[in-house]
Amino acid sequence: MVRPVLVLTHAPHEGPGMISRALDGIPYGVRTVLDVAEPRLPSVADLGGLVVMGGAVDADDERNHPGLAAERRLVAAAVEADVPVLGVCLGMQVLALALGARLHRRHGTEIGFAPVDVVADDPVLAPLGPRPIVLHWHDDAVDLPPGATLLASTPATPVQAFRAGSAVGLQFHLEVEPSMLDLWLGVPDMGGLLDDEVRDGVRGDGARHLPDLVPAAVAGLGAWADAVRTRARAQG
Template identity: 50%
Template structure:
């Protein structure tokens, strides 16, 4: 895409909408993708520093719009799956401009089955301690919250599909947010608010839908999902099983996405652009 002479803003918005920026050959020079199983390690592309570390737990829960936004301002990224690795080989902490922890089907405290989750929590806590930007989505939101003292429990019922959340407090990430809007949910567990955290959003079923504590932002819901990523979710049998168990269907979810996504895109761009700007500012301190 980088070699095609098209309008930059049109390109940026299209990539933000469809989340395809990470698939272009031009961007592979700035992105590394690593998976770790035991001591095995596969690397694609080349890493440079400073970089934003993205922790992904399953192939279909990709960073979508988050990655596109980070790349749009020229930040290097490295994507890793360390969930199954007891002692993961992480990038140098001092080289990280930010950390993103994505969603996944496992529980945030399932350390016996997924030992790498403990390392993710420790990384998030260490990042917050020094003011390094941290963003958590769904499972990532829960990993960050529990690392900072929040209590994890099973929700009263699965929250899957589009449903309303209410803004509790203002934050510059959410300055344009109306009091209530419908977002995409996909979770069974819920987490309590860590001590000292600012509650940003809640729903009737989940008291903590978004929070901020220091340099960390956690969101239980999914603003990162674009149309193509939703298609990937609905091609994954385990996701379809969850959806049907919650009383939903593929056609219904696609209809809801078409109804609400246009309203969510500006908010998603504001949230992820705000996070990317913080990562960029932090990267400048690492370069000095």
């Protein structure tokens, strides 16, 4: 039996998106424990993989969002047990904190489609090419966790992606497909915070770049999902 993947979300509009497509045939469940002080989370021994999605909160704001501490503990245990972990945006920051890195609030805002420099070979980023144009939507940043490998960078955010053992963190959004982008641009706490010119620019850039980005992103996310399948075969 294939162990399921747990997807932790922090906002109803920031779901797994194309990650669910990459997980084709692998069971997964979605939970939100952000504001639960003592959530009942599964043992990592029962997980085929762990995904931690994005959101608007600060990754270290446990006073207002106590579930973040439980997420961090589960992520650390998953990496220790060699369970495939994927952290996206806020999820990458939770992953980095779980591995001992520091968070830098309001380090630099990046919103919209822009390139990242891929600086190391990794199966998740390889399908994107050396300087893909991806969707950014953040203003916090993290240091590279001790022992992790830097995978991608921009001048504004030196740590845009990293690998630490079985875990991959992505500050940018490979999970976004056109319908999700439309949703984000219409949500008050995302697109509603942008001025009309920026919002229209993101929408137009999405129409230009997503047709090429989506298949490459599906391939890269599929490489991560393959690690989940490999874990299942090894335990079968």
